Amino acid sequence: MCATQLEDLFGEISDDESNVTDNEHHVNNSRSKLEVYEHSQIAGLWCCDIAVPPAQQALLEPQLRRFFVPNLGQNQAMRFGQELLPPSHECRALLETATAMLANLSSEVLQHRDPAFDQLIANHYGPSEGIVAHTDLPRFEDGIVIFSFLSTRIMRFVMISQPHTQIDVVLRPGSCVCLSGDARYKWTHALEISDDLEELIFDKNTNEWTQFPKEERISITLRKMKPNQIFDMKENVYCEYRFTIPDTL
Numbered sequence: 001m002c003a004t005q006l007e008d009l010f011g012e013i014s015d016d017e018s019n020v021t022d023n024e025h026h027v028n029n030s031r032s033k034l035e036v037y038e039h040s041q042i043a044g045l046w047c048c049d050i051a052v053p054p055a056q057q058a059l060l061e062p063q064l065r066r067f068f069v070p071n072l073g074q075n076q077a078m079r080f081g082q083e084l085l086p087p088s089h090e091c092r093a094l095l096e097t098a099t100a101m102l103a104n105l106s107s108e109v110l111q112h113r114d115p116a117f118d119q120l121i122a123n124h125y126g127p128s129e130g131i132v133a134h135t136d137l138p139r140f141e142d143g144i145v146i147f148s149f150l151s152t153r154i155m156r157f158v159m160i161s162q163p164h165t166q167i168d169v170v171l172r173p174g175s176c177v178c179l180s181g182d183a184r185y186k187w188t189h190a191l192e193i194s195d196d197l198e199e200l201i202f203d204k205n206t207n208e209w210t211q212f213p214k215e216e217r218i219s220i221t222l223r224k225m226k227p228n229q230i231f232d233m234k235e236n237v238y239c240e241y242r243f244t245i246p247d248t249l
């Protein structure tokens with residue numbers, strides 16, 4: 001997708017790099033004009049702070065909420081195949097952005113895979129909910145894209161070979177990360193499960209710690225299954241990790 005097409009979908013996308021620190025490996029992704037950078041400490045973690053501009057977040061919110069039935073405790077939904085999201089303008093743009101994130105990866109195969117994604121997991125978190133440390137299952141290809149909505153949360157990455165190496169990545173509403181290579185296979189990722197009502201986040205622009213209230217959060221994770229994996233899904237052996245609400249996986 002070219003820049004103009006993405007701008008048609010999402011409106012004008014800023015090229016302003018002024019609030020980005022020097023130690024991040026920057027890529028001016030000419031294909032999409034998304035401002036994408038590789039995390040300075042986690043190889044293969046590609047970040048985009050403004051993947052979904054605020055106006056589009058507002059339009060997407062009611063569409064994403066349809067994945068969940070909160071009063072039945074249904075806080076997760078999975079989709080497989082070609083129709084992962086509702087056929088709306090905003091959802092199409094979301095998928096295009098996710099696909100554009102793959103363009104940063106070094107593997108040509110990952111950059112051009114078709115379909116780019118055939119599995120979606122939508123997660124709804126309350127303030128005390130999270131997800132335990134895990135790596136995504138080997139049945140998924142490399143190149144996993146996670147969008148964040150509604151509130152800011154910290155995703156903690158831990159290097160598997162050196163568990164004391166822990167890096168907190170701030171996931172703001174409208175941001176997106178792509179896990180590939182080391183970030184996908186050599187680090188676990190988690191969202192803290194605790195009754196704390198706030199999270200402390202280090203703001204690299206001001207060099208100060210800020211407290212963020214933990215609020216409702218929705219994430220959309222897009223992945224591509226490895227060949228011959230769909231059948232296994234039906235055997236209900238999908239996940240090795242659990243939410244705080246039992247029986248969701």
Ligand SMILES: O=C(O)CCC(=O)C(=O)O
Nearest residue numbers: 121123131136146219221
């Ligand atoms: O909800 C998120 O931000 C992360 C979800 C995740 O890691 C997963 O479903 O494997």
Ligand SMILES: [Fe+2]
Nearest residue numbers: 134135136189
């Ligand atoms: Fe994950």
